[in-house]
Amino acid sequence: MKHVTSADGTLIAMHEDGAGPTIVIINGALSTAHDAAEIARAFADAGLRAITYDRRARGDSGDSDTAAPEREVEDLAAIIAASGPDTAVIGHSSGAVLALFAAGQGVPISRLFLSEPPFRFGEDDPAPDLEDRLQAFVDDGHPEEAVVLFQREGVGLPEAFIEQFRASPAFAQIAPLGRSTIYDTMVTRRVATPSAEMRGVRMPVTILCGVETMPFLVSAASRLAETMPDAEFLQVPESVGHRMDPEATARIVAARVTD
Template identity: 55%
Template sequence: MQHVSSADGTAIAVHRSGSGRPVVIVGGAFSTAPDGARLAEAIVARGFEAIAFDRRARGDSGDTKPYAPEREAEDLTAVIEAAGDSAIVLGHSSGALLALLAAAHGAPIEHLFLSEPPMRFGKDEPGDDLPQRLQSLVDEGRPGEAVTLFQLEGVGLPPAMVEQIKASSLFEHLTTLAQSTVYDATIAAATSNPDARLLGIAVPTTILVGVETMPVLERAAPMLAERMPAAELVRVPESRNHAIDPPATAAIIAERVG
């Protein structure tokens, strides 16, 4: 692990493996760099360098205030620039929203892979005050409630599933990432109904969607592909239930950029 410095001085923890053209993995909600280990291994097996990183307020990365989505776009740009002049970028879930935002802000991205971006296109969007309510819970020392609120309103998980997660051994770990729910909700608010700048990026873009995934994700992928002139839609039957299949996804990357 190493750290790179973002534009505002935030230290971003980076994990690099393999050699070749760099592929940067941008994780989704509640994910840290180690969660991308299997995907990184599959990418390395295809002859690339895999780069995973802890987004700010996660894992071994810092968190400089005040927050704005542009700061996370700068974090990703710093990771890319530390790897070389440019990189291939694969973003999953909220990480796909961040990757698209960074591309719109001029990050040096060769090819953009957006895996199941959670865009709602103005339909059934969470309340505008969700980031503020999440931040209040975090500030009041109630991280578990922030996690649950984000899962219910930000992600749209069924209440029964949220209760199962709350009762699991995973929940304590999720509470350590509570601050990141504020940031994911803020990024979603800025990108969920994408504007012309996001849709008009010139970077070659591949939008990935698996099977048995959430209806909002199944709906969003083709809608985004239709609206982005530089994009293609690829269905990945090996990826199920909003989880990336590492070998299949690495193969898709290799086919398009190799």
């Protein structure tokens, strides 16, 4: 592990695995670089140099006093600057939204892979005060309540699932990531519908979607492909339950960044 310094001075932790063309992996909500280790290993086995990093407010990365999507764009730019030229990016879930947002802001990305981005296109958006309520829980010292609120209103998970997860040992590991839910909420709300800059990015784009995943994610991926006619759209049967299958994803990515 090493740290890079983002534009605002925040230290962002990054990890490297393998050798070959470089691909940066951006995880989704409530995850750290550790959660991408399996897919990074699959990428490395496929002949790629895989870079994972802790998005700010997670794992070994720092944070700033004021949350904003632009800070995460600057973090990705710092990771890419440290990774070298011709760096590709794959983002999953909110990480895919962040990746496309950053590309639209001019962050230099050679090729872009977007896995199940939760664009809502103006339908069933979370309440506009969700960010403030998440922040209130964090400020009051209850990040675990921010996690639950985000799962309930930001993601829309069933109450029974949330309660079952909250009673599990895994919840204690996720609870400290409560602050990060503010960033995920901000970036997905800011661009619930992709902007013209995002739709007009010039690098090759591949949109990935599992078959057995949340229906609104299938719809979101399809609608994104319609708004980006030059993008490639691929269904990945091996990816189920809103999770990228490591081997299948590695095959797809390696075939495109090594051609």
